[in-house]
Amino acid sequence: MSSDHAADEPANSSGNGGFVRIRIDLCYDGTDFSGWARQPGLRTVQGLLEDALSKQPPGREIVGSVVVAGRTDSGVHADHQVVHVDAVPLAPEEAGRLSLDEHGVPDLERLCGRWNRILPPDVRVLRARIAADGFDARFAAARRRYLYRVSDAPWGVDPLRRRDTLAWNRPLDVDRLNRASSELLGLHDFAAFCKKREGATTIRELLSFEWERVGRYSLEARVSADAFCHSMVRSLVGSVLMAGDGRRAQEWPGEMLRSETRTSAVAPAHGLTLAEVEYPPDEDLAERARRTRVRRSL
Numbered sequence: 001m002s003s004d005h006a007a008d009e010p011a012n013s014s015g016n017g018g019f020v021r022i023r024i025d026l027c028y029d030g031t032d033f034s035g036w037a038r039q040p041g042l043r044t045v046q047g048l049l050e051d052a053l054s055k056q057p058p059g060r061e062i063v064g065s066v067v068v069a070g071r072t073d074s075g076v077h078a079d080h081q082v083v084h085v086d087a088v089p090l091a092p093e094e095a096g097r098l099s100l101d102e103h104g105v106p107d108l109e110r111l112c113g114r115w116n117r118i119l120p121p122d123v124r125v126l127r128a129r130i131a132a133d134g135f136d137a138r139f140a141a142a143r144r145r146y147l148y149r150v151s152d153a154p155w156g157v158d159p160l161r162r163r164d165t166l167a168w169n170r171p172l173d174v175d176r177l178n179r180a181s182s183e184l185l186g187l188h189d190f191a192a193f194c195k196k197r198e199g200a201t202t203i204r205e206l207l208s209f210e211w212e213r214v215g216r217y218s219l220e221a222r223v224s225a226d227a228f229c230h231s232m233v234r235s236l237v238g239s240v241l242m243a244g245d246g247r248r249a250q251e252w253p254g255e256m257l258r259s260e261t262r263t264s265a266v267a268p269a270h271g272l273t274l275a276e277v278e279y280p281p282d283e284d285l286a287e288r289a290r291r292t293r294v295r296r297s298l
Helices: 045-055 108-118 174-182 232-244 252-259 282-292
Strands: 020-028 061-068 077-088 123-130 143-151 186-189 203-213 218-225 272-278
Touching: 020 045, 045 061, 045 077, 045 108, 045 123, 108 123, 143 232, 174 203, 174 218, 174 232, 174 252, 203 232, 218 232, 232 252, 232 272
Parallel strands: 077 272
Antiparallel strands: 020 077, 020 123, 061 077, 143 218, 143 272, 186 203, 203 218
8 A cells, every 4th residue: 555645745766866865864843843844934844954955965966855754734843754865976076175985975974963053953963874775755654653742731731841742621531542543543535634635645544543641641642654644643633632531422533534524623733743754674665665656545
């Protein structure tokens, strides 16, 4: 099965285009960003990262745009986001005082330090390395895992967690939350939980959706799928929370799924964090990317 996740975001070609592909892992506090994607006049993660790369390029020049594993909306955080960028390698005579590897790329560990000096403190590059053959940050991803944090304390949220945790003003029952979530697992048309995009399918396979109380008033939802449509995680969480506090029946999220009626119960962005992007073994990357490009159907 496969997906057209972020279908409007083209993938760069790879292999024999005269460039080298670099994988970059990063994290960011999404509070003060207008989402991932570059937008004129707005502060975005992509805009700032591409600016840093242009000032300290990992080659003679960058080919195309940075390609991201999963776009995040305004206010959404990332513990571990993945991107790739293609660069034209430097020839030895162009290196000057730079030390090049066998790919014609300067020392990437040193470049990470330079990028982080350019970037503001709410976004950090964690690591950069030459990508394996067939790697595509978006299309080769096998699973994306999100974390949603909630506090049902009667006084709201711990002030130190207010930027990444939702205050829920009713007590939540973890058993109800998990029973409601289990109704949504599997391969379905998630039209009820997605903002539709022209030409994009809303068919996805939800691999896991589990809740855990991690403190007296602190809860975490862990949600994973091979891909998500726009606003899907927040809509899933918002609907299940309504069942978890008793205002809706446990079966309500499942009924919404089957009806394909768009839900208005969308959880706020600031409680959501992209926790991890998983990829298959290197030898399976190209096949995974090929399969992902095939439009999915039920």
